[in-house]
Each structure stands twice: as C-alpha cells, then as structure tokens.
Amino acid sequence: MAPRGERVAIIGAGHTRFGALPDGPRALLGEAVREAVQSVDRGLGPHDVQEGFLATLGFGGWQIGNSSAVLAEATGLVGVPITRVENACASGGYAVRAAVRALQGGSRDVALVAGVEKMTDSPNARRRYWLGVSGDTEWERSSGLTFAGVYGLLASRYADERPRTREALTRVAVKNHENGARNPKAHLRKVVRPEEVDASPRVADPLGLYDCCPVSDGAAALLLAREEVARRYTDTPVLLRGVGAASDTLAIQERPSLLEFGASRAAAHEAYERAGWAPDRVQAAEVHDCFTIAELLALEDLGLAPPLGAIDLTLSGATAKGGALPINPDGGLKAKGHPIGTTGVSQLFELFHQLRGTADARQIAGVERALAHNVGGSGASATVTLVERG
Amino acid sequence: MAPRGERVAIIGAGHTRFGALPDGPRALLGEAVREAVQSVDRGLGPHDVQEGFLATLGFGGWQIGNSSAVLAEATGLVGVPITRVENACASGGYAVRAAVRALQGGSRDVALVAGVEKMTDSPNARRRYWLGVSGDTEWERSSGLTFAGVYGLLASRYADERPRTREALTRVAVKNHENGARNPKAHLRKVVRPEEVDASPRVADPLGLYDCCPVSDGAAALLLAREEVARRYTDTPVLLRGVGAASDTLAIQERPSLLEFGASRAAAHEAYERAGWAPDRVQAAEVHDCFTIAELLALEDLGLAPPLGAIDLTLSGATAKGGALPINPDGGLKAKGHPIGTTGVSQLFELFHQLRGTADARQIAGVERALAHNVGGSGASATVTLVERG
Numbered sequence: 001m002a003p004r005g006e007r008v009a010i011i012g013a014g015h016t017r018f019g020a021l022p023d024g025p026r027a028l029l030g031e032a033v034r035e036a037v038q039s040v041d042r043g044l045g046p047h048d049v050q051e052g053f054l055a056t057l058g059f060g061g062w063q064i065g066n067s068s069a070v071l072a073e074a075t076g077l078v079g080v081p082i083t084r085v086e087n088a089c090a091s092g093g094y095a096v097r098a099a100v101r102a103l104q105g106g107s108r109d110v111a112l113v114a115g116v117e118k119m120t121d122s123p124n125a126r127r128r129y130w131l132g133v134s135g136d137t138e139w140e141r142s143s144g145l146t147f148a149g150v151y152g153l154l155a156s157r158y159a160d161e162r163p164r165t166r167e168a169l170t171r172v173a174v175k176n177h178e179n180g181a182r183n184p185k186a187h188l189r190k191v192v193r194p195e196e197v198d199a200s201p202r203v204a205d206p207l208g209l210y211d212c213c214p215v216s217d218g219a220a221a222l223l224l225a226r227e228e229v230a231r232r233y234t235d236t237p238v239l240l241r242g243v244g245a246a247s248d249t250l251a252i253q254e255r256p257s258l259l260e261f262g263a264s265r266a267a268a269h270e271a272y273e274r275a276g277w278a279p280d281r282v283q284a285a286e287v288h289d290c291f292t293i294a295e296l297l298a299l300e301d302l303g304l305a306p307p308l309g310a311i312d313l314t315l316s317g318a319t320a321k322g323g324a325l326p327i328n329p330d331g332g333l334k335a336k337g338h339p340i341g342t343t344g345v346s347q348l349f350e351l352f353h354q355l356r357g358t359a360d361a362r363q364i365a366g367v368e369r370a371l372a373h374n375v376g377g378s379g380a381s382a383t384v385t386l387v388e389r390g
Numbered sequence: 391m392a393p394r395g396e397r398v399a400i401i402g403a404g405h406t407r408f409g410a411l412p413d414g415p416r417a418l419l420g421e422a423v424r425e426a427v428q429s430v431d432r433g434l435g436p437h438d439v440q441e442g443f444l445a446t447l448g449f450g451g452w453q454i455g456n457s458s459a460v461l462a463e464a465t466g467l468v469g470v471p472i473t474r475v476e477n478a479c480a481s482g483g484y485a486v487r488a489a490v491r492a493l494q495g496g497s498r499d500v501a502l503v504a505g506v507e508k509m510t511d512s513p514n515a516r517r518r519y520w521l522g523v524s525g526d527t528e529w530e531r532s533s534g535l536t537f538a539g540v541y542g543l544l545a546s547r548y549a550d551e552r553p554r555t556r557e558a559l560t561r562v563a564v565k566n567h568e569n570g571a572r573n574p575k576a577h578l579r580k581v582v583r584p585e586e587v588d589a590s591p592r593v594a595d596p597l598g599l600y601d602c603c604p605v606s607d608g609a610a611a612l613l614l615a616r617e618e619v620a621r622r623y624t625d626t627p628v629l630l631r632g633v634g635a636a637s638d639t640l641a642i643q644e645r646p647s648l649l650e651f652g653a654s655r656a657a658a659h660e661a662y663e664r665a666g667w668a669p670d671r672v673q674a675a676e677v678h679d680c681f682t683i684a685e686l687l688a689l690e691d692l693g694l695a696p697p698l699g700a701i702d703l704t705l706s707g708a709t710a711k712g713g714a715l716p717i718n719p720d721g722g723l724k725a726k727g728h729p730i731g732t733t734g735v736s737q738l739f740e741l742f743h744q745l746r747g748t749a750d751a752r753q754i755a756g757v758e759r760a761l762a763h764n765v766g767g768s769g770a771s772a773t774v775t776l777v778e779r780g
Contacts, residue, residue, distance in 0.1 A: 085474065085475060
C-alpha cells in the first residue's frame with residue numbers, strides 16, 4: 001500500500017525538564033514553547049501560529065477553567081483561538097489529533113500544541129482532587145480503587161495467564177530507568193538493579209514502587225504544519241502518517257477482558273489503516289507505561305507482540321535500546337515522568353528528535369518510522385500516532 | 391460575494407429543560423442526545439456517529455477528569471473517539487468548532503457535540519471551585535473580583551460613556567424574560583416588569599439580580615454532518631456558513647478597552663469572512679448575555695450595532711421578538727439559563743429550530759440566516775457561528 005498519511009508534519013518541538021520543579025504552569029508553558037519555536041530550522045514569523053491547543057488536566061490546581069487563555073498570554077498568542085482539550089492522561093494525544101484536524105480543515109497552516117501539568121507542591125486537597133478525578137467515580141473511586149490498584153489488578157490477571165510476569169515487569173522497569181538515565185529531561189535519571197525493583201515497597205500487589213511512574217511537573221510543545229507548507233520551515237519535517245483514537249468504558253469491570261484495552265486496539269487499527277502500515281513497519285515506539293504492566297499490555301494491543309507475547313519480547317531484550325524494537329527510548333512515563341496532560345505531547349517530542357537523528361545519547365540508529373501511544377485513565381480513551389522521517 | 395461556508399450542516403438537535411434539575415450529568419446527556427437522534431428526519435444508523443465532543447466545565451463536580459468516557463457510555467458510543475473541550479463558558483462553541491474541523495478532515499461523516507453542566511446541588515466547596523476557576527486567578531479572583539463584579543465594572547464604564555445605560559439594561563432583562571417565558575425549556579419562565587428589574591437587589595452595582603443569568607443544570611446536543619452527506623438524513627439541514635474563534639487576555643485589566651471584547655470581534659471577523667457575509671446579512675442572533683451589559687457589548691462587537699449604538703437599537707425595540715433584529719429568542723442566558731458548557735450548544739439548538747421553522751411560540755417569521763455568539767469567562771475566548779437554512 002502507498003502511504004496515505006495525514007498531510008500534516010511536525011516542524012518543531014520543545015520540552016522542559018520533568019520533575020519536582022519550582023516553576024508554575026505559565027513559566028513551564030513559556031519555556032517549552034520557546035524551545036519549540038527555536039527548534040524550527042528556518043524560523044517562525046510572529047504571525048505564523050494561527051491556532052493553539054492546550055492539553056492539561058489540572059493546571060496545577062490553579063487556573064483549572066479557562067486555562068487556554070494562559071497559554072495565549074504566556075506565548076504572545078493573544079488573539080489566536082486556543083482550545084483546551086482534556087481526556088485525562090490522553091489529553092496530549094487528543095490535542096495533537098485536534099490540531100491535525102484543524103490543519104486539515106485548510107484554513108490554518110501552522111498550529112501549536114502544548115501540554116502542561118504542575119503536580120507537585122499543590123495543596124493536598126486539590127492534588128488528590130484532580131489526580132483522582134480521572135478514575136471512574138461511580139464504582140472505582142467510591143470503593144477506594146486507585147489507579148495503582150486498577151493496574152495491580154490487571155497485572156494479577158496477566159500473571160494468572162503467564163508465568164514470568166513479575167520478571168518481565170522488572171525488566172520493563174530496569175530498561176526504562178536505563179533509558180531515562182540517558183535523558184537530560186527525565187524526572188528519574190537513575191539506573192535501578194532488578195533486585196532493587198523486586199525489593200521495592202509494594203504499592204498494589206504485585207506492583208511495587210519501581211513499577212509506578214512518578215508524580216511530575218513539566219511541559220512540552222509541538223509545532224505542526226500542513227505538509228504543503230512544512231518545507232518552508234525545515235528540510236527535515238517529521239510526517240504524521242496516521243492518527244487514530246477511540247474510547248472505552250470508564251470502569252474496567254464493564255469490559256469483556258482485563259488483558260486488552262479496547263481503546264488502544266481500535267486507535268491502533270485506525271492509525272495503521274490511515275497510514276497504510278502493518279504493525280511490522282514500526283521500528284520504535286513510545287508507549288503509555290504509567291505502570292510497568294501497561295507497557296506489556298500496550299505491546300499486545302498495538303500489534304507489536306502477539307497475545308500474551310509481550311513477556312517473551314521483553315525478556316528477549318528486543319525492547320531495549322539496542323534491540324530490534326526499542327520501546328520508550330526516553331525513559332517512558334516510568335522514568336521520564338508523567339505530568340498528565342503533557343505526556344502525549346512529550347512522546348512526540350522524543351520521536352521528533354529520534355526521526356531527525358538529534359536524540360543525542362538516546363538515539364536509535366537508523367530509525368525512520370515510529371509510533372506513539374497515549375492512554376487516558378485506565379484505558380477509557382487512547383490515541384495512536386504514526387510518524388515517519390520526512 | 392458567493393457564500394463559501396464550512397461544508398458542514400446540523401442535521402439534528404436535542405435539549406433538556408434548563409433549571410434546578412434532579413438528574414445528574416449522565417442522565418442529562420442521555421436525554422439531550424436521545425432527542426437529537428430522534429430529531430433526524432430520516433433517522434441515524436447505529437454506527438453513523440463516528441466522532442464525539444463533550445463540552446463541560448465541571449461535570450457537576452463529579453467526573454471532572456475523563457468525562458468524555460461518560461458521554462460514550464451514556465449514548466452507546468463506547469469505542470468512538472470523544473474529546474472533552476473546555477474553554478469555560480465558551481466550551482460549547484469551541485466544541486462545535488472542533489467537530490466542524492473533524493468533519494472537514496474528511497474521515498468522518500457525522501459527529502455528535504454535547505454540552506452538559508450540573509451546577510445546583512453540588513457540594514458548596516466544589517461549586518465555588520469550578521465556577522470561580524474560569525476567572526483570572528492571579529489578579530481578579532485573588533482580589534475577590536467575581537464575574538458579576540467584572541461585568542458590573544464594564545457596565546459602569548459603559549454608563550460613563552452613554553446616558554440611558556441603566557434603562558437599556560432593564561430593557562434587555564425584560565425582553566429576554568419575555569422570550570424565556572415562551573420557551574418550555576427555559577429555567578426562568580416568568581415575565582418581569584421594568585420596575586421589578588430596577589428594584590431588584592444590587593449584585594454588583596449597577597447590576598441587580600435581574601441583570602444576572604441564573605445558575606442552571608442542563609444539557610444540549612447537536613448532530614453535525616458533512617454537507618455532502620447531510621441530505622441523506624434530512625431535506626432541511628441547517629448549514630454552517632462561517633465559524634470563527636479567538637482569544638484575549640484572561641484579566642480585563644490587560645486590555646486596551648473595557649468596552650470591547652477583542653475575542654468576540656476577531657471571532658466575528660473570521661466567521662463573516664469565511665461565510666462571505668457582511669453583518670447586515672444576519673437576521674437574528676443568539677448572543678452571550680451572561681449579564682445584561684454583555685448583550686449590549688455583544689451587539690457592538692458583532693457589528694450588529696455601531697460603537698455605543700447598542701443602547702439605541704435596544705431601546706428602539708428592534709431586538710425584541712417582533713423587531714427587525716431579534717436577539718436571544720430563546721430567552722438567552724439571562725432567562726433560559728446558563729449551564730456553562732452547554733450554552734454554546736444550546737444556542738445552536740435554538741437556531742436549528744428557528745431556521746427550520748419549528749421554534750413554536752418562539753418562531754421568528756421568515757428567518758433564514760442567523761448568528762450564535764459564545765464567550766468564555768469575561769471575554770478570554772469567543773466563538774461566532776453563522777448558520778443558514780439549507
């Protein structure tokens with residue numbers, strides 16, 4: 001099949017450090033957008049950005065409503081329409097998709113997508129409030145089931161089906177920490193040994209501390225352009241080949257299986273179809289590993305491993321940096337951090353650099369086609385984005 | 391100029407009553423969407439809706455994050471990608487615009503847009519929380535300036551420039567209550583006399599109780615289709631001729647004038663340009679009258695009255711039901727109610743019926759072209775949508 005694609009390209013990308021940061025959302029957005037603008041090879045004119053999207057869940061518990069105006073103020077875009085998109089942890093992926101559609105509408109040439117979250121140093125009540133709000137309220141939250149609890153259940157279910165599940169989870173943690181240690185923008189830049197992972201305090205059995213992503217602050221930004229105009233800005237755009245998205249029930253109890261995220265599967269199906277790709281075209285991927293078990297489930301949902309085959313793929317070393325299918329070269333949510341609304345944007349920041357060959361110590365040799373996978377809540381929504389070197 | 395248009399049509403619309411309602415957001419969404427589906431003349435197939443957008447600010451303080459999944463569950467759309475859009479009180483207008491762009495992308499034929507808010511019976515802390523969050527936090531909220539306070543300042547400033555401001559504000563209230571009394575779905579279905587308006591308790595001088603919209607629950611839904619397929623569903627689609635949107639600073643102190651909303655002006659400019667219309671093509675309008683002064687400002691920002699000319703237009707009776715330019719025939723935010731995320735969707739529900747001649751007691755004779763105007767916060771964002779009988 002000939003590639004069909006979305007006729008939209010990434011022409012610039014920016015990213016703050018992730019971590020427990022002193023700055024608030026306004027400053028974080030300013031920093032990420034500034035870096036994105038500076039990354040555009042031939043520069044952006046002052047009126048080139050005609051549309052903006054802001055992905056955020058809680059905006060630091062500060063400007064929870066109407067925060068799109070803060071993005072306008074922080075970036076000199078007052079006047080430009082900016083839309084806040086919120087689909088929990090998939091806000092970033094959905095915001096990118098909304099920008100793609102805006103550009104396809106034909107009345108805009110260049111759009112900005114920015115994600116931000118300020119999760120540390122928030123008043124406790126608010127922090128609990130806007131973290132918890134993304135889980136199912138009626139069944140899961142009301143019975144005390146946290147996100148770690150949900151993913152612990154999924155991991156237990158997976159372990160019922162397959163031996164060596166715990167060993168593979170540990171391998172995911174060790175690998176993503178290794179990758180994160182190479183990423184100057186990662187929250188957790190430390191290598192962990194398998195014994196440390198296995199001995200870490202239990203959070204929600206069988207998941208321990210090193211199976212969980214940290215609570216992070218940070219922002220990321222992308223500049224997207226219609227493919228027709230992208231080469232005005234750069235000789236090396238990153239082309240969006242296929243964008244897919246889907247939803248699922250909020251509560252996991254409503255689903256036919258705990259070993260599949262229907263939203264991820266449907267989003268992947270759509271993205272592959274739009275790109276004209278089979279899964280074996282993917283050479284590297286950023287997947288939504290909020291917990292280590294999520295990386296295993298993602299590999300299967302995305303067609304990158306056969307059903308219950310993610311364990312073998314992981315234990316074979318294929319998903320490590322030097323392997324046949326590197327996964328989460330930036331450290332993933334696990335080690336890079338997971339500032340909720342930022343994550344889907346951050347994943348494409350990484351792939352932008354990987355495909356342009358500018359990922360420094362994280363660079364995967366010769367990568368030309370890659371996938372980003374972003375999940376909302378415990379699978380209530382998902383996006384899959386396929387990118388290719390231009 | 392020949393009409394250019396957006397190549398997108400409204401093929402169905404639904405609406406709950408607005409008011410202090412017993413139902414929660416899930417039931418309200420279900421009711422509005424069911425009515426929208428039933429309103430499609432030749433019916434919708436079970437898989438026809440391929441994309442959804444949810445406009446909400448607080449979702450009743452219940453599922454504040456990830457609420458798009460609840461829309462999927464409430465409407466049988468599990469699997470379909472649904473995006474939550476939040477731009478404060480302009481969430482509805484922005485969600486409609488996002489749906490238009492999604493359809494223009496070409497991969498979807500029919501999209502659902504639903505708005506919902508459950509504002510009464512919320513725990514007080516939360517209610518304050520998610521109502522207040524849309525004002526500017528750093529300057530206005532921190533100094534105790536509420537939305538009524540902001541609009542009171544704008545009204546005072548307007549009154550400095552023009553005599554008879556208070557008289558015109560009263561006329562807006564009386565007119566919109568008259569219109570609301572004809573609307574079976576309005577929150578406040580009562581006629582008020584000018585003396586009652588003038589004698590009502592001051593809220594933020596010069597604004598009194600009858601200058602302010604009520605706090606309402608309610609949902610509304612629209613079904614949009616690409617123009618190419620719209621006539622499969624109905625012989626009387628309502629065509630979207632031009633959609634415009636823009637942003638402004640969050641705090642009013644940052645703006646050059648208190649008598650103009652720059653976002654409304656820029657959004658109107660874009661919408662008129664996309665439609666190929668001059669303002670005199672507009673025969674009726676739904677404008678964002680969260681406070682009576684907002685209707686006067688809107689008429690001027692939208693080019694429907696000359697600068698400082700909204701008072702004369704209003705006092706002439708032109709904006710009443712039988713006048714030359716009826717404004718807010720459904721009662722407006724003032725009398726119909728203002729469930730934040732629902733409002734921009736609700737305005738187009740009204741125009742859908744007006745342009746199809748199905749607005750019952752509210753029907754404006756012979757109306758073929760109309761405008762909807764939706765504002766976020768105190769002007770931080772705005773959308774303008776121009777519609778025409780198909």
